[in-house]
Amino acid sequence: MPLETGSDDFEAKLRPIWLRAQQGDEEAYRLALEQIAMRIRGFLRRFMQSMPDEIEDLVQETLLALHLQRGTFDPSLKVSAWVLAIARHKLVDLWRRRGRREGLHDALDDVDENLLAAEPVEDGVQRDLERLLQALPEAQRQAIVLTKLEGLSVSEASARTGISESAIKVQVHRGLKRLAQWVKDTGS
Helix, strand or coil, X not given: CCCCCCHHHHHHHHHHHHHHHHCCCXXXXXXXXXXXXXXXXXXXXXXXXXXXXXXXXXXXXXXXXXXXXXXXCCCCCCHHHHHHHHHHHHHHXXXXXXXXCHHHCCXXXXXXXHHCCCCCCCCHHHHHHHHHHHCCCHHHHHHHHHHHHCCCCXXXXXXXXXXXXXXXXXXXXXXXXXXXXXXXXXXX
């Protein structure tokens, strides 16, 4: 997609594909994720010039969050706005982990979506993460996705799910412990 293509063009192309994907069309889902990945990659490049090696990991984290939260998509909203919001959360999470220094990055609100670039997608990491997370019990998967992938606080995750904060903490701990054990077992 050329740089000068507007966000309304992107939305117009993505929306029908995403809505078909939401109805179970696997080919439409694959195509939607490819288009989304290209946009996200361009968006992240603008803010991660000093961390180019982190871009692909963050693209995959965002795609994983989209996959896991696709059931929460509200069809009355723009798909591109929903996607961009999740990508922003992932970027902010990375900055928090890295100890972002204010002077090195542009404000997120100053992003012109028309400048987002496109590239081919690589989805091997995404598939691996999806498989690992799908193997977890629903409560553990949901707690991890909300707190670790979407970046919600335990309090926010509790409010969203109606589950107590202590239960969220327990589910995250158990899920991460289980994932670590699986990774350890498959690596040895």
